[in-house]
Amino acid sequence: MNPEGKKMAASLYGRVNAPTERCRVSFCTDMEKSVLMSNFERRGWHQVGPDDEWNFYWASTQTCRNLFSVESGYRMNDNQMINHFPNHYELSRKDLLVKNIKRYRKELEREGSPLAEKAEVVLHGGQVVTRYVHLDFIPVTFVLPADYNMFVEEYRKSPQSTWIMKPCGKSQGTGIFLINKLSKLKKWSREAKAPFHPQLSKESYVISRYIDNPLLIGGKKFDLRLYVLVTSFRPLKAYMFQLGFCRFCTVKYDTSVTELDNMYVHLTNVSVQKHGGDYNSIHGGKMSVQNLRLFLEGTRGRAVTEKLFAAIQWLIVHSLKAVSSVMANDRHCFECYGYDIIIDNQLKPWLVEVNASPSLTSTTVNDRIMKYKLIDNILSVVLPPEGVPDVRWNKVPSFEALGNFDLLIDEELLEKEDSTNSTSRTSKNNKK
Amino acid sequence: MENIKEETIHHTAMKLAEEIKNLSIYKSFYSDVQKLVSSPSVKKEDFKQTLQQAMKEKGLDTKLRNTVFHWVRTQNKQNKLDPLTSLSKASAQWEKRIHKSLNSMCSDLETSLAKIRSQSEQEELADKWNELSTYSLDLSKYRPVYAPKDFLDVLLTLSGYVPFTKEDEPKWEFAHLPLQVKTLDQLRKIYQEWANGEPLLGVNPNMPSTVPGFATLEAERIGLGERVAVLGYAPVIQEYLKKGSPQCLRAKLWSQVLGADVKQQQIIYFNQLKKNVLEVDLMIDKLIFKDVQLTASNDDQYFVFEDLLYQVMLCFSRDGEAARAAGASALRVAVKGRHAPDCLIAFPPSGVIPFHGFTMYATPFCYLYDDPVQLYFMFRAFYMRYWHRLHYISTHPQGIVSLCLLYERLLEANEPLLWIHFRNININPIRVVFKWLMRAFSGHLPPDQLLLLWDAILGYDCLEILPLLALAILSFRKENIFQVNTLQNVDAVLADLSTISVIPLLQLALMKS
Numbered sequence: 011m012n013p014e015g016k017k018m019a020a021s022l023y024g025r026v027n028a029p030t031e032r033c034r035v036s037f038c039t040d041m042e043k044s045v046l047m048s049n050f051e052r053r054g055w056h057q058v059g060p061d062d063e064w065n066f067y068w069a070s071t072q073t074c075r076n077l078f079s080v081e082s083g084y085r086m087n088d089n090q091m092i093n094h095f096p097n098h099y100e101l102s103r104k105d106l107l108v109k110n111i112k113r114y115r116k117e118l119e120r121e122g123s124p125l126a127e128k129a130e131v132v133l134h135g136g137q138v139v140t141r142y143v144h145l146d147f148i149p150v151t152f153v154l155p156a157d158y159n160m161f162v163e164e165y166r167k168s169p170q171s172t173w174i175m176k177p178c179g180k181s182q183g184t185g186i187f188l189i190n191k192l193s194k195l196k197k198w199s200r201e202a203k204a205p206f207h208p209q210l211s212k213e214s215y216v217i218s219r220y221i222d223n224p225l226l227i228g229g230k231k232f233d234l235r236l237y238v239l240v241t242s243f244r245p246l247k248a249y250m251f252q253l254g255f256c257r258f259c260t261v262k263y264d265t266s267v268t269e270l271d272n273m274y275v276h277l278t279n280v281s282v283q284k285h286g287g288d289y290n291s292i293h294g295g296k297m298s299v300q301n302l303r304l305f306l307e308g309t310r311g312r313a314v315t316e317k318l319f320a321a322i323q324w325l326i327v328h329s330l331k332a333v334s335s336v337m338a339n340d341r342h343c344f345e346c347y348g349y350d351i352i353i354d355n356q357l358k359p360w361l362v363e364v365n366a367s368p369s370l371t372s373t374t375v376n377d378r379i380m381k382y383k384l385i386d387n388i389l390s391v392v393l394p395p396e397g398v399p400d401v402r403w404n405k406v407p408s409f410e411a412l413g414n415f416d417l418l419i420d421e422e423l424l425e426k427e428d429s430t431n432s433t434s435r436t437s438k439n440n441k442k
Numbered sequence: 443m444e445n446i447k448e449e450t451i452h453h454t455a456m457k458l459a460e461e462i463k464n465l466s467i468y469k470s471f472y473s474d475v476q477k478l479v480s481s482p483s484v485k486k487e488d489f490k491q492t493l494q495q496a497m498k499e500k501g502l503d504t505k506l507r508n509t510v511f512h513w514v515r516t517q518n519k520q521n522k523l524d525p526l527t528s529l530s531k532a533s534a535q536w537e538k539r540i541h542k543s544l545n546s547m548c549s550d551l552e553t554s555l556a557k558i559r560s561q562s563e564q565e566e567l568a569d570k571w572n573e574l575s576t577y578s579l580d581l582s583k584y585r586p587v588y589a590p591k592d593f594l595d596v597l598l599t600l601s602g603y604v605p606f607t608k609e610d611e612p613k614w615e616f617a618h619l620p621l622q623v624k625t626l627d628q629l630r631k632i633y634q635e636w637a638n639g640e641p642l643l644g645v646n647p648n649m650p651s652t653v654p655g656f657a658t659l660e661a662e663r664i665g666l667g668e669r670v671a672v673l674g675y676a677p678v679i680q681e682y683l684k685k686g687s688p689q690c691l692r693a694k695l696w697s698q699v700l701g702a703d704v705k706q707q708q709i710i711y712f713n714q715l716k717k718n719v720l721e722v723d724l725m726i727d728k729l730i731f732k733d734v735q736l737t738a739s740n741d742d743q744y745f746v747f748e749d750l751l752y753q754v755m756l757c758f759s760r761d762g763e764a765a766r767a768a769g770a771s772a773l774r775v776a777v778k779g780r781h782a783p784d785c786l787i788a789f790p791p792s793g794v795i796p797f798h799g800f801t802m803y804a805t806p807f808c809y810l811y812d813d814p815v816q817l818y819f820m821f822r823a824f825y826m827r828y829w830h831r832l833h834y835i836s837t838h839p840q841g842i843v844s845l846c847l848l849y850e851r852l853l854e855a856n857e858p859l860l861w862i863h864f865r866n867i868n869i870n871p872i873r874v875v876f877k878w879l880m881r882a883f884s885g886h887l888p889p890d891q892l893l894l895l896w897d898a899i900l901g902y903d904c905l906e907i908l909p910l911l912a913l914a915i916l917s918f919r920k921e922n923i924f925q926v927n928t929l930q931n932v933d934a935v936l937a938d939l940s941t942i943s944v945i946p947l948l949q950l951a952l953m954k955s
């Protein structure tokens with residue numbers, strides 16, 4: 011059989027050789043999600059409680075923070091692993107993400123790095139602004155109430171544009187609304203300060219330029235959910251899962267003011283869309299990224315499609331580099347992030363947010379298959395070949411272990427490559 | 443001797459010229475030539491030479507050649523009557539049955555086959571033309587008139603299929619029908635490039651190229667394909683497609699091979715069809731809506747294209763060209779609310795009563811064209827050249843009956859153990875693959891694989907690849923088939939084709955081991 015045939019056979023009939031680490035790994039989890047449990051079971055791991063001796067903990071972010079807190083006094087041994095970095099929020103909180111990226115750009119600028127090159131661009135309205143050429147991948151964003159004055163200044167520059175307000179600490183589309191007039195924001199802040207809403211006044215928000223020209227397919231807005239696995243921040247080691255998907259709105263995109271409050275038009279979260287009357291539970295509004303690529307290559311051509319996907323990889327790598335210096339790079343940790351990315355109609359990708367606990371709930375049959383593979387592949391990348399957690403391992407998975415993950419960046423390997431053969435070989439990301 | 447030859451050439455040329463005059467492109471072509479003649483590049487003194495040169499430069503030469511190519515392809519002896527009267531009789535009976543069930547559905551639902559739409563309805567439909575998914579219709583009482591399974595049952599009666607009775611040996615084969623089909627060795631001669639093990643797209647995109655200057659096979663194919671596309675010469679493109687097209691060139695190449703590019707004239711034609719949809723309410727419109735809903739709307743590969751598909755499928759039903767190409771006989775029906783003399787129309791003008799999954803013939807093109815008019819003409823061109831053969835009964839070597847027979851023969855000759863297994867468990871082997879064949883695998887294979895398969899259909903200009911793929915999939919999964927003994931379980935083994943790599947599987951089947 012040729013290699014392709016073998017690959018087909020393997021994917022058809024599942025992996026034949028059962029893992030050998032039977033019963034040597036004990037796991038603990040806060041979430042008895044079926045895609046998790048079935049993976050642990052298939053590997054022959056046995057479940058223990060949080061107070062028992064575990065090797066592998068699939069925890070909520072809260073549990074993880076507690077474990078690492080000084081008060082807990084918990085110390086992990088070399089054969090323990092956990093699925094979050096203790097201060098993941100540097101990446102996953104909407105305000106901190108923006109703060110870190112702004113700082114990262116400033117630092118590069120100060121170093122005189124060519125990455126921080128700036129240029130003037132002309133916006134729709136004829137307004138001329140200065141933007142980073144290579145690092146302009148998040149919509150202009152301010153934190154409220156802290157940056158209110160800066161926001162007003164920016165707002166005045168193009169008063170016709172729309173803005174999106176998002177609570178920093180929430181997810182799944184809750185608390186989000188669009189704003190096209192300053193008066194609406196003022197009204198909101200008055201109401202938030204009102205005595206019967208004391209909890210709101212404490213909450214901080216981000217306000218971002220609303221990307222009002224998203225790429226539409228079939229007239230509908232969508233965003234990408236991509237999975238990125240990080241096994242180390244210093245040196246940075248990251249992998250991207252090939253089987254990401256597009257999440258479509260159920261209602262046609264419409265920029266008219268009357269639809270501004272219609273979340274079925276503007277928010278792509280499945281948790282929002284599934285309450286809509288037009289939600290289809292068979293496909294769940296999800297289309298694979300591979301099919302998106304097929305469609306773009308077929309209708310727009312190859313060059314622009316390649317450029318888009320290269321820009322997406324670029325964006326992910328730099329968002330990670332932006333936090334790599336502040337992350338607590340604990341050797342026991344790995345994390346799988348859910349990236350939310352919007353593509354605009356110029357085929358430019360924009361980073362919307364990064365989730366540290368992307369949903370593992372399966373909405374459709376294909377979703378379940380995909381998420382099962384995701385977990386399986388995560389486990390095989392983060393575990394040493396013997397299958398037992400061991401922080402002394404060099405974290406260089408074999409090609410086979412990657413499964414559906416592609417290497418995004420491994421700074422350690424890059425460095426080695428650079429020093430061993432000075433004839434520079436281009437890395438995957440610099441291809442374009 | 444020379445004289446005679448020249449005379450016949452002259453004669454053929456005259457005949458061709460006459461034929462071309464009847465084609466729809468003639469008017470615009472003629473006026474293009476006229477413009478050229480009056481331009482300074484054509485000289486009176488050396489008229490023939492300079493005109494030919496100018497035509498080459500302006501691409502009119504290629505256009506003329508392609509026109510002849512497309513015309514010749516439509517002239518294949520297909521217009522002869524089917525020699526097997528038993529088949530044509532069966533075919534007529536089957537059509538009668540479909541029409542009868544349509545009529546009874548109509549009377550059950552107290553509606554008519556064709557009626558004028560009210561003004562308000564026309565306006566609403568026109569308003570929602572770009573989002574027909576929001577056009578509210580109550581379709582709960584509408585059912586597809588038939589499904590592939592029903593069609594298969596009809597075909598099996600042709601072949602003299604007798605349901606198994608304990609005493610009687612089951613007879614499944616279409617074999618006693620006096621139709622000629624190819625053997626695997628004969629297929630190898632047709633799919634020569636594949637059988638010779640030449641590198642094909644769709645096996646491994648990173649396969650190194652054998653042509654200097656290209657790193658990978660894919661890069662090589664793109665380089666060559668771009669040149670072929672610029673040349674624009676249909677027979678060359680057809681040849682090129684044999685080894686697979688890169689996705690980025692497919693939309694262009696396919697429309698060039700089939701002469702389905704869109705000009706002003708096609709846009710006008712499409713709008714005419716749309717106008718007819720808006721004016722006249724055909725009962726099958728609801729069946730079309732229903733079919734798009736049942737197939738594309740619930741499919742994660744196609745749901746985003748739902749609105750595009752409503753437009754395309756509705757317009758198709760109004761297209762008389764489709765019926766002419768398929769040689770279909772349509773009913774004549776009076777449009778309720780319209781006055782004589784033009785109240786009688788062919789019902790439906792396309793001659794096609796949609797069956798469950800008919801939309802699948804169009805869905806894959808959504809990955810190539812996002813403009814409804816382009817999508818439309820590509821789908822129609824495929825339908826007129828290939829797909830109609832998959833749902834009409836005929837003795838054509840590319841017709842569904844011959845393809846079924848080919849599949850049976852291939853299976854019996856090349857997978858005798860599987861054949862015996864099917865006999866032992868008393869399942870007709872055609873049952874488990876028929877829907878694949880009838881839908882040309884659309885809806886069964888993921889779109890990237892399907893497009894590769896359809897490259898081969900265009901490249902070799904024949905449908906025999908379909909039964910061959912059915913065979914290849916069965917042999918690929920035979921170990922699992924051997925372990926089951928009910929139709930339901932065999933279907934389950936074959937249900938998920940999402941992991942199939944079409945091209946390597948086919949090439950393996952065609953290469954002599």
Ligand SMILES: Nc1ncnc2c1ncn2[C@@H]1O[C@H](COP(=O)(O)OP(=O)(O)O)[C@@H](O)[C@H]1O
Pocket residue numbers: 149174176180181182183184186218219220221222232233276277278279350352362363
């Ligand atoms: N700047 C923006 N422009 C356009 N759409 C946006 C923008 N920010 C968010 N969205 C839409 O809102 C959705 C939810 O926003 P997100 O930042 O992901 O918050 P949540 O944590 O609630 O998911 C996104 O998936 C996207 O569809």
Ligand SMILES: [Mg+2]
Pocket residue numbers: 182183279350363
């Ligand atoms: Mg989100």
